[in-house]
Amino acid sequence: xxxxxxxxxxxxxxxxxxxxxxxxxxxxxxxxxxxxxxxxxxxxxxxxxxxxxxxxxxxxxxxxxxxxxxxxxxxxxxxxxxxxxxxxxxxxxxxxxxxxxxxxxxxxxxxxxxxxxxxxxxxxxxxxxxxxxxxxxxxxxxxxxxxxxxxxxxxxxxxxxxxxxxxxxxxxxxxxxxxxxxxxxxxxxxxxxxxxxxxxxxxxxxxxxxxxxxxxxxxxxxxxxxxxxxxxxxxxxxxxxxxxxxxxxxxxxxxxxxxxxxxxxxxxxxxxxxxxxxxxxxxxxxxxxxxxxxxxxxxxxxxxxx
Numbered sequence: 097x098x099x100x101x102x103x104x105x106x107x108x109x110x111x112x113x114x115x116x117x118x119x120x121x122x123x124x125x126x127x128x129x130x131x132x133x134x135x136x137x138x139x140x141x142x143x144x145x146x147x148x149x150x151x152x153x154x155x156x157x158x159x160x161x162x163x164x165x166x167x168x169x170x171x172x173x174x175x176x177x178x179x180x181x182x183x184x185x186x187x188x189x190x191x192x193x194x195x196x197x198x199x200x201x202x203x204x205x206x207x208x209x210x211x212x213x214x215x216x217x218x219x220x221x222x223x224x225x226x227x228x229x230x231x232x233x234x235x236x237x238x239x240x241x242x243x244x245x246x247x248x249x250x251x252x253x254x255x256x257x258x259x260x261x262x263x264x265x266x267x268x269x270x271x272x273x274x275x276x277x278x279x280x281x282x283x284x285x286x287x288x289x290x291x292x293x294x295x296x297x298x299x300x301x302x303x304x305x306x307x308x309x310x311x312x313x314x315x316x317x318x319x320x321x322x323x324x325x326x327x328x329x330x331x332x333x334x335x336x337x338x339x340x341x342x343x344x345x346x347x348x349x350x351x352x353x354x355x356x357x358x359x360x361x362x363x364x365x366x367x368x369x370x371x372x373x374x375x376x377x378x379x380x381x382x383x384x385x386x387x388x389x390x391x392x393x394x395x396x397x398x399x400x401x402x
Contacts, residue, residue: 111156
């Protein structure tokens with residue numbers, strides 16, 4: 097391709113890009129506002145007027161290359177060429193909107209406006225009788241498909257995951273986990289602004305057992321028994337400030353241990369695990385690690401609580 101033909105091609109593609117980058121966002125905004133104010137049916141007249149205008153403007157962009165692009169050598173054929181470019185480019189814009197709706201990062205508002213003209217310029221480049229221009233158009237198309245279909249969604253998913261982790265980590269001072277008692281595993285966890293709750297249940301589905309761990313902001317300076325104790329409930333506070341509460345019920349009893357742990361108050365209770373087992377769980381408390389949080393999220397065993 098000579099320098100003169102290359103300059104004409106560059107001008108041609110620039111005109112296609114500039115016209116569509118300027119007009120397509122306006123058309124899209126107009127359709128959106130019309131649909132908002134009058135419903136989907138009200139967009140038909142706007143669309144019927146805007147599409148011929150867009151095709152006509154695209155046809156003018158084919159004038160500089162009427163001696164180079166076979167489909168642009170006459171006015172009727174330029175209109176047909178413009179219609180093809182408009183259809184192909186609009187499909188590209190719709191694909192971009194779908195990617196953007198899937199949280200794919202397409203840059204700032206200015207960048208997104210500039211990108212609306214790219215599919216039309218790529219479509220126009222496919223009709224230029226030059227191997228290098230067409231190869232360049234195919235390369236841009238392939239890059240767009242790769243980013244919009246694979247790289248962008250993966251980045252969006254990673255951003256969502258990081259945001260979710262940050263949300264769980266908002267109250268880091270409450271995120272503590274104890275070693276699961278023998279034969280048990282974490283079955284559920286809930287993180288809230290004032291507490292972190294962990295439920296332990298047997299690994300085997302045919303076994304019965306339950307342990308509840310609650311880490312919360314301290315209710316009192318030190319754990320203390322209530323002045324009025326319910327019938328069937330005994331409460332004692334040990335020398336180190338650990339509170340033991342036992343609730344008797346028909347067929348068994350529930351044991352609860354409460355102690356201060358750093359800047360939090362920790363309570364563990366169970367109708368099946370004895371006092372030494374609960375104390376061992378409290379003695380193994382440790383900050384929830386990134387690996388443990390990732391595992392809970394991956395297994396969908398943790399959620400947010402108000």
